[in-house]
Amino acid sequence: MIAVGSGGRHLEDEIKILGGELIETEIKKFPDGEKYVRVLGSAEEVTVVQSTFAPQDEHIVELILIADALRERGAERLRAVVPYFAYSRQDRVTKEGEPVSVRAVMRALGTYYDELYVFDMHNPETLKFFPGKAVNLSPARAIADYFVERLGDGLVLAPDKGARERARAVAERLGLEFSHFEKERISPTEVRMTPVDVDVRGKNVLIVDDIISTGGTMVRAANLLKEMGAGKVFVAATHGVFAEGAIERVSNAVDELAVTNTIPTPVSRISIVPEIMKL
Amino acid sequence: MIAVGSGGRHLEDEIKILGGELIETEIKKFPDGEKYVRVLGSAEEVTVVQSTFAPQDEHIVELILIADALRERGAERLRAVVPYFAYSRQDRVTKEGEPVSVRAVMRALGTYYDELYVFDMHNPETLKFFPGKAVNLSPARAIADYFVERLGDGLVLAPDKGARERARAVAERLGLEFSHFEKERISPTEVRMTPVDVDVRGKNVLIVDDIISTGGTMVRAANLLKEMGAGKVFVAATHGVFAEGAIERVSNAVDELAVTNTIPTPVSRISIVPEIMKL
Numbered sequence: 001m002i003a004v005g006s007g008g009r010h011l012e013d014e015i016k017i018l019g020g021e022l023i024e025t026e027i028k029k030f031p032d033g034e035k036y037v038r039v040l041g042s043a044e045e046v047t048v049v050q051s052t053f054a055p056q057d058e059h060i061v062e063l064i065l066i067a068d069a070l071r072e073r074g075a076e077r078l079r080a081v082v083p084y085f086a087y088s089r090q091d092r093v094t095k096e097g098e099p100v101s102v103r104a105v106m107r108a109l110g111t112y113y114d115e116l117y118v119f120d121m122h123n124p125e126t127l128k129f130f131p132g133k134a135v136n137l138s139p140a141r142a143i144a145d146y147f148v149e150r151l152g153d154g155l156v157l158a159p160d161k162g163a164r165e166r167a168r169a170v171a172e173r174l175g176l177e178f179s180h181f182e183k184e185r186i187s188p189t190e191v192r193m194t195p196v197d198v199d200v201r202g203k204n205v206l207i208v209d210d211i212i213s214t215g216g217t218m219v220r221a222a223n224l225l226k227e228m229g230a231g232k233v234f235v236a237a238t239h240g241v242f243a244e245g246a247i248e249r250v251s252n253a254v255d256e257l258a259v260t261n262t263i264p265t266p267v268s269r270i271s272i273v274p275e276i277m278k279l
Numbered sequence: 280m281i282a283v284g285s286g287g288r289h290l291e292d293e294i295k296i297l298g299g300e301l302i303e304t305e306i307k308k309f310p311d312g313e314k315y316v317r318v319l320g321s322a323e324e325v326t327v328v329q330s331t332f333a334p335q336d337e338h339i340v341e342l343i344l345i346a347d348a349l350r351e352r353g354a355e356r357l358r359a360v361v362p363y364f365a366y367s368r369q370d371r372v373t374k375e376g377e378p379v380s381v382r383a384v385m386r387a388l389g390t391y392y393d394e395l396y397v398f399d400m401h402n403p404e405t406l407k408f409f410p411g412k413a414v415n416l417s418p419a420r421a422i423a424d425y426f427v428e429r430l431g432d433g434l435v436l437a438p439d440k441g442a443r444e445r446a447r448a449v450a451e452r453l454g455l456e457f458s459h460f461e462k463e464r465i466s467p468t469e470v471r472m473t474p475v476d477v478d479v480r481g482k483n484v485l486i487v488d489d490i491i492s493t494g495g496t497m498v499r500a501a502n503l504l505k506e507m508g509a510g511k512v513f514v515a516a517t518h519g520v521f522a523e524g525a526i527e528r529v530s531n532a533v534d535e536l537a538v539t540n541t542i543p544t545p546v547s548r549i550s551i552v553p554e555i556m557k558l
Contacts, residue, residue: 026376032492032520033333034366038376054312057340064387068378087313097305097317099347108343108387213311241311 001043005066007059008049010264011083014273015049023070027062037065042073048113049276052086052105053241053263060086060105067112079115081276083262084239089211091123103129117279119262119272120166120210120238139238139260139272140169146258146270147206147234148174154204154231157181157195159217167208170236181221193217193224201229212237212259215250222253234258240265280322284345286338287328287360289543293552294328302349306341316344321352327392328360328555331384332520332542335365339384346391358394360555362541363518368490370402382408396558398541398551399445399489399517418517418539418551419448425537425549426485426513427453433483433510436460436474438496446487449515460500472496472503480508491516491538494525501532513537519544 003023004012016022023041030036035058048066052059067078090101103126109116110131119137121127127134151174158167158180171178179198186192205225212218212235222233232255240247240259247267250257261268282302283291295301302320309315314337327345331338346357369380382405388395389410398416400406406413430453437446437459450457458477465471484504491497491514501512511534519526519538526546529536540547 031522033335034369034380035336036369037378037380038374040376042376055336056312057314057334057336061336061339061384064383065378065380068380068383069376072372072378073376090313090315093351095317097319097321097348097352099316099344099351101313101316101344101347104343104347104391105340107390111386111390112383243310 001041001045002047002049003039003066003070005037005048005050005059005062007051007053007062008081008083011049011051011261011273011276014271015277018273018277020277025066035062035065037062037069039066039069039073042070042075044075045077045079046070046075047079047081047276047279049081049083051083051262053084056086060108063109064112071112077115078113079117079279080109080113081117081279082109083119083260083272083276084241085118085121088118088122088126091126100126100129102126106130106134117276119260119275122210137272137275138169139262139270139275140166141173142260142270142272142275143208143236143238144170144173147236150232150234150256151176151204151206154206155179155198155200156206156208157198157221159193159207159209159221163209166210170206170208191220193221195225195228200225202231204232204234205230206234206236209237211239211241212246212250213241214243215246218250218257219253222250232256236270239263240268280320280324281326281328282318282345282349284316284327284329284338284341286330286332286341287362290328290330290362290540290552290555293550294556297552297556299556304345314341314344316341316348318345318348318352321349321354323354324356324358325349325354326358326360326555326558328362330362330541331365332363339365339387342388343391350391356394357392358396358558359388359392360396360558361388362398362539362551362555363520364397364400367397367401367405370405379405379408381405385409385413396555398539398554401489416551416554417448418541418549418554419445420452421539421549421551421554422487422515422517423449423452426515429511429513429535430455430483430485433485434458434477434479435485435487436477436500438472438486438488438500442488445489449485449487470499472500474504474507479504481510483511483513484509485513485515488516490518490520491525491529492520493522494529497529497536498532501529511535515549518542519547
């Protein structure tokens with residue numbers, strides 16, 4: 001049985017279409033700002049699907065309220081599927097006095113949930129902070145399926161070395177070549193990007209990253225590829241945490257921008273629901 | 280050492296004036312909506328003061344982020360002082376499928392805090408859900424001190440029988456009589472209120488409750504007291520969770536409305552900071 005919170009509402013129809021049995025949930029806000037949650041059913045094992053995009057903290061609190069309601073009705077095993085995990089980029093102390101925020105959220109969820117499933121965690125090592133079983137799911141198949149025809153015999157690029165594994169995972173599913181951009185800071189405001197060991201001339205290219213926020217890197221990379229004689233340039237990401245204007249900026253620079261629906265956006269055309277249904 | 284979050288910022292100056300040693304905190308929101316927290320110091324034992332009025336969920340998440348940062352810097356014992364505890368009225372299942380929301384929040388805070396101090400909890404029994412030591416502090420002394428001269432040889436009334444203990448606590452500190460209103464529903468929309476076993480004629484009266492939201496009960500009680508020939512009528516509450524227009528409605532019906540500063544409002548003239556400093 002599956003229950004969704006307001007951060008999973010946009011996935012509900014597809015879950016139903018793919019045969020998921022849903023426990024209905026009622027979620028509203030009282031005039032004073034408190035959330036009210038109610039589950040209209042329960043089961044021994046329940047999977048709660050709740051992405052934690054903005055308003056992040058409300059979605060996090062909802063997750064534990066839903067779990068409390070399910071436990072109250074007798075649920076024995078609870079899984080949280082959190083497609084986009086808030087605070088995942090606050091994964092280390094960079095200045096003394098900072099929290100490891102992602103750890104704090106994982107520990108709070110651990111008071112109710114036995115298992116945690118996330119998609120394309122920014123730093124998968126942080127899953128160790130969750131007290132139970134924690135799994136990082138890959139959107140590579142979904143991204144590959146979406147771009148297979150558009151790409152043809154093109155290639156897949158990561159915007160930097162750290163994202164190389166993600167490009168490899170997508171490229172392997174497509175049987176295509178992959179590589180990454182090397183970034184070199186040539187002045188305080190300028191970065192030179194170079195695709196490593198790969199000839200982009202005449203090839204369609206898909207650039208894949210985990211998160212797009214401002215989209216600056218993607219725009220630079222796309223412009224460079226066009227200058228170098230690439231064919232069509234596509235951009236994909238798992239999580240579209242777009243800053244204001246970012247969708248337009250990236251869309252104008254490329255042939256197509258598409259992200260998954262871990263966060264609902266106007267370009268969330270790639271669905272991760274089939275991956276959830278496999279759990 | 281004391282640290283405050285953004286739900287305790289309004290108490291910071293008074294904490295300093297009363298000799299509290301503060302660990303500075305930096306709290307901001309990233310453009311994507313995530314909170315950023317940093318503590319500019321630490322100690323072996325730290326008291327974090329954070330009230331959880333709206334936006335409740337942000338204040339709750341901040342509490343655990345601050346705790347994570349303090350633990351990261353070596354704090355061994357953490358106390359949370361939560362003057363207004365969000366979700367305190369969601370303390371039982373009234374319709375099947377509801378959570379005991381206050382329990383979920385207490386358990387989340389319990390992942391980091393050893394001790395919890397709250398003021399005038401709506402249902403003090405819910406403190407048992409906190410895994411560590413949990414204490415319900417009383418604002419009775421603060422309320423009594425504020426009204427002692429205004430009341431003279433008046434009396435203290437609770438708006439209903441359930442709030443009688445609160446009236447007693449204030450009245451005892453003032454050496455005054457106390458009682459409560461009995462409520463009787465005489466039609467679906469009308470409630471008759473009667474002060475029990477007490478003569479209000481010519482007396483100043485203070486009505487004390489834990490929370491004022493719409494203020495409807497207080498207005499009815501005040502009007503009735505005036506009709507019965509009472510002198511001045513004052514209204515006090517611990518938590519001013521005022522609905523829109525409630526401050527004006529109550530203020531117009533009484534001689535003075537004052538609440539404590541567990542929640543900052545234009546009428547939060549009674550300070551609970553001295554009680555915090557005694558901990």
